[in-house]
């Protein structure tokens with residue numbers, strides 16, 4: 387198994403890099419392309435094979451159907467490299483990254499079928515980007531610019547035909563100014579929908595770009611990262627994209643015996659199976675209501691049969707030594723669940739038990755916002771875990787830390 391790739395590491399503390407084991411939905415052949423600016427042309431050779439002759443291409447790497455468009459994928463700041471890695475791993479032949487300066491985002495030209503992008507697991511919000519070389523938004527009211535904006539919005543609406551949109555909303559500084567109001571009203575009119583600037587769920591974002599204004603048309607009536615399997619929002623549950631990120635950081639492989647300690651509502655378990663098959667998937671929590679939430683969510687995901695759920699205390703688990711290849715835990719942060727007072731001993735005892743049931747050189751992915759309790763683990767960790775890397779990211783005002791350990795001999 388390959389270990390996670392690492393970016394430039396600071397001495398002592400290594401940033402966890404995007405994993406190299408991600409599944410590929412497209413051919414990985416072909417040289418790596420240079421990133422181009424927004425005006426760059428096709429990232430791949432779009433020519434179809436000659437009629438009547440086999441092009442030699444398989445279904446998986448058939449030529450792109452859409453003209454390349456510029457997209458913006460938003461991840462949580464600190465997780466953008468994982469999204470970039472997912473794009474490369476799955477759509478390499480059709481993706482060209484575009485340099486930009488915004489944190490938490492990936493900008494890319496994509497020449498494949500737009501709908502394939504809906505399956506991105508590490509993208510929180512996906513938008514189609516168009517750049518206008520105008521100094522002020524007022525100029526966007528010209529018929530030509532309005533037509534281009536409407537065309538983009540129609541394109542993103544076609545990607546999710548089952549979505550019903552309640553109205554158009556502008557996401558822009560000064561969105562209640564007379565110019566923005568006119569823009570919103572006119573665009574909405576052309577789409578035969580109402581302009582609902584507070585509550586609309588077709589979102590058009592406008593922001594200053596490097597050379598004018600960037601206009602972003604959001605895909606879907608909810609952020610792309612919203613999971614349809616989420617039926618029960620149990621206390622402290624992770625977003626689907628963060629759960630998917632933890633799975634990636636575990637360097638998953640098809641035969642893994644995967645254990646999610648303190649599984650709560652099952653987010654990590656479901657995202658592990660969304661990644662692909664495993665040798666076994668088990669979730670443990672000591673609260674019946676949490677396991678019930680996990681049951682409902684995994685049923686909604688169509689995965690109930692493939693996930694084993696168990697009520698147990700992570701300090702004393704009914705598993706034999708070395709039972710698992712990959713372990714993952716989203717520890718109580720000491721806010722809505724747990725307390726700072728009890729976390730230190732809970733973390734320590736959970737680590738000791740995790741060490742027992744993890745196979746040698748198995749991986750343990752740990753997430754928490756309680757930095758003090760994590761740091762207090764040093765003594766325990768030194769005796770049996772090697773820290774492979776650490777990263778933090780920003781989420782709703784929190785800055786949780788994620789560490790990846792490997793079990794050593796001692």
Ligand SMILES: C[S@@+](CC[C@H](N)C(=O)[O-])C[C@H]1O[C@@H](n2cnc3c(N)ncnc32)[C@H](O)[C@@H]1O
Pocket residue numbers: 620621622623624625647648649650651652653654670671672673676698699700701716717718719723732
């Ligand atoms: C932060 S939540 C996990 C949320 C989960 N990742 C999700 O997305 O729903 C922590 C979970 O740890 C569980 N927990 C706390 N102490 C535990 C213990 N000693 N043994 C097992 N589970 C425990 C709680 O019941 C809670 O569901």
